[in-house]
Amino acid sequence: MKAAVVGASGQIGGWLVHYLRQKGFSVVGSYANVAYSGLEYLDTADHEAARDWIGKHKASLIFYPAGWTWVDGCENDPKRARTANLEDPLNVALAGLEHQARFIYYSTDYIFDGTDGPNRETDLAKPLSVYGQVKLDAEVQISEALGDQFLCLRTAWVQGPERQGKNFTYQVWRNLSQGKTMVCPSDQASNPTYGPDLAKVSVDLALAGEQGIWNVAGPDLWARDELGRQIASHFGFDPSLIIGKKTAELNQPAARPLQGGLDTTKLEANYPKSLRPLHDWLTDFVVKCNDSRNSGTDLPITHPDALSGK
Helix, strand or coil: CCEECCCCCCHHHHHHHHHHCCCCCCEEECCCCCCCCCCEEECCCHHHHHHHHHHHCCCCCCEEEECCCCCHHHCHHHHHHHHHHHHHHHHHHHHHHHHCEEEEEEEHHHHHHHHHEEEECCCCCCCHHHHHHHHHHHHHHHHHHHHEEEEEHHHEECCCCCCCCCHHHHHHHHHHHCCCCEEEECCECCCCCCHHHHHHHCCCCCCCHCCEEECCCCCCEEEEHHHHHHHHHHCCCCCCHHHEEEEHHCCCCCCCEEECCCCCCHHHHCCCCCCCHHHHHHHHHHHHHHHHHHHHCCHHHHHHHCCCCC
């Protein structure tokens, strides 16, 4: 069995490679900007090269956690947003379809307007931003092209141990460990989702032959500033360094859903307890980071201290 992970250097991709190998898969992973040992360079914007790469490896499962997820960047550069989040993955999906590969795509709760979240898979999408719109367009177009070979996993606020240390949990650690304050929205709520759990259940869903749209997100909803305080307290930092402000005060280029998040009733009914709540995964975050630093394992993790000058 062979699987391909496009974007294996990222926070979901690294864990996908890990869990696929645990399942006995031969795994090929790609990177675009940040190289790691064992990964192959792939520029998905070069559509011919991407098709050749897919054709060479002929994986039966293609996971696509790659893309451009900077919401404000997408708002300011709609063309790049559409290329990275729709045209490039569609090209890869079609290349895989030539040898009957199943395609697993990652979408977002930002396809909803945040007026009545958490939202179910069947709720009407109403994106507020360029990012949300292109992800929704990708869902529709890839589904139309692939039919039952398409699995779309909507998720939200992905956190947890990873190599590049970009996610919100690392940002809190990095700032508060240096005594800096951190301004966070007080009126944006969603499901923080633990990256290792997301990757693991992604593999389970793919191996079970699931198709269509699934909400895969953490079981609890938090406002962004309160999430920051919970992370701070868990790591022994001063939670008062997290400063909550209303979204309207932050002058963000892209509109955000406020009452956001994803309803995971479908996932819980079929794959119960597959994603851990906040305090459970924060504990696991620390364990995994310390294990990686102390044992020299090849887990896809950078300890936050390494990114905060300690």
